[in-house]
Amino acid sequence: MALAVIVGVGGLGCPVAVSLADAGVDLRLVDDDVVELSNLQRQVLFRTADVGRDKVLVAARRLAERYPDLTIETRRARLDQAEAESLLGGADVVIDATDDPGARFIINDWALAHGVPAVIGGVHRFQGMVLAHAGRGPCLRCLFEEEGPALETCAQGGVLGAMAGLVGHLQAERALQILGGATLAATGFVTTLDGLAGRVRHVPLPDGCERCSGGRRALAA
Numbered sequence: 001m002a003l004a005v006i007v008g009v010g011g012l013g014c015p016v017a018v019s020l021a022d023a024g025v026d027l028r029l030v031d032d033d034v035v036e037l038s039n040l041q042r043q044v045l046f047r048t049a050d051v052g053r054d055k056v057l058v059a060a061r062r063l064a065e066r067y068p069d070l071t072i073e074t075r076r077a078r079l080d081q082a083e084a085e086s087l088l089g090g091a092d093v094v095i096d097a098t099d100d101p102g103a104r105f106i107i108n109d110w111a112l113a114h115g116v117p118a119v120i121g122g123v124h125r126f127q128g129m130v131l132a133h134a135g136r137g138p139c140l141r142c143l144f145e146e147e148g149p150a151l152e153t154c155a156q157g158g159v160l161g162a163m164a165g166l167v168g169h170l171q172a173e174r175a176l177q178i179l180g181g182a183t184l185a186a187t188g189f190v191t192t193l194d195g196l197a198g199r200v201r202h203v204p205l206p207d208g209c210e211r212c213s214g215g216r217r218a219l220a221a
């Protein structure tokens with residue numbers, strides 16, 4: 001059975017987890033947060049009575065009620081460089097559901113280094129994006145060379161719950177495409193979703209940064 005590691009069990013991680021569990025994928029949930037009242041509008045695995053409890057434990061219990069045959073591991077931890085191997089090791093696909101630029105690059109780079117597919121997602125107000133790689137380029141760094149200045153957090157800027165749901169389910173769908181072997185259909189581009197304009201675009205990624213092409217582009221120049 002395939003194992004998906006979902007980093008972040010919030011507005012993106014909840015729909016990702018439900019969709020992957022629906023498809024019979026074993027899960028490892030990674031998050032160090034507790035449920036807050038303001039989360040409930042978009043974090044569909046949690047209820048009012050869960051406020052103050054560990055997200056990974058509540059989510060795992062709720063998923064286990066519905067999918068008793070799945071293996072659902074929990075790690076109450078925040079992803080950083082030092083912990084990447086112990087938290088992500090063994091994954092068949094890693095899902096970035098953190099909405100944290102730092103964690104997003106750690107996931108991108110760890111997955112490239114280990115040849116493991118990664119599905120990266122982001123959502124901010126009415127905008128969303130999904131980018132997948134199959135353990136090789138093109139990757140997130142082909143689009144953004146490095147972590148930019150911190151954007152507003154969800155708490156500051158706000159996130160439309162429906163946008164988080166759209167992006168999270170799309171991330172799960174991309175992961176299932178890759179696990180099912182339809183890698184070419186799922187990688188090589190970034191999908192942007194504009195909830196106000198009602199527009200979805202698939203934009204091809206440039207040809208490979210130094211990180212994912214092993215410096216091939218630099219050598220060719």
Ligand SMILES: [Zn+2]
Nearest residue numbers: 139142209212
């Ligand atoms: Zn790259």
